[in-house]
Amino acid sequence: MLIRWSEQMSVGDEELDSQHKILIQLVNDLNDAMRSGHGREAVGKVLTELVKYTEIHFAHEEKRFLAGDYPHKDKHLLKHRLLLERVRELQAQHEAGTRFISMEVLTFLQDWLTEHIMKTDKTYSPYI
Ligand SMILES: [Fe+2]
Numbered sequence: 001m002l003i004r005w006s007e008q009m010s011v012g013d014e015e016l017d018s019q020h021k022i023l024i025q026l027v028n029d030l031n032d033a034m035r036s037g038h039g040r041e042a043v044g045k046v047l048t049e050l051v052k053y054t055e056i057h058f059a060h061e062e063k064r065f066l067a068g069d070y071p072h073k074d075k076h077l078l079k080h081r082l083l084l085e086r087v088r089e090l091q092a093q094h095e096a097g098t099r100f101i102s103m104e105v106l107t108f109l110q111d112w113l114t115e116h117i118m119k120t121d122k123t124y125s126p127y128i
């Protein structure tokens with residue numbers, strides 16, 4: 001297991017917390033798929049799911065924080081957009097066979113997700 005959700009990661013909203021748990025699970029699944037040597041197809045499947053669920057979560061989260069007086073809307077939206085571009089690119093490269101999902105990619109996703117929840121998502125807590 002690469003990442004484990006803890007109370008410290010809570011943004012104070014049950015629904016958003018459970019979506020974060022799903023994202024963490026998907027990054028852990030990607031780690032498992034990569035390590036178990038099930039090959040490109042298994043990794044690709046999880047990667048596709050990760051892209052889809054990231055889109056769903058971001059759309060949901062944005063709707064929540066855009067509805068309030070949250071002062072960091074633009075910065076937050078930009079961070080989401082850049083990450084989505086990055087994972088879509090990884091998925092496309094994986095599909096095309098031009099990039100292999102490496103430990104480096106997993107470390108990037110792990111760090112991004114942990115840091116994003118802890119440092120960025122938490123800033124909307126008082127406004128939703
Ligand atoms: Fe976010």
Ligand SMILES: [Fe+2]
Pocket residue numbers: 020057061117121
């Ligand atoms: Fe989030």
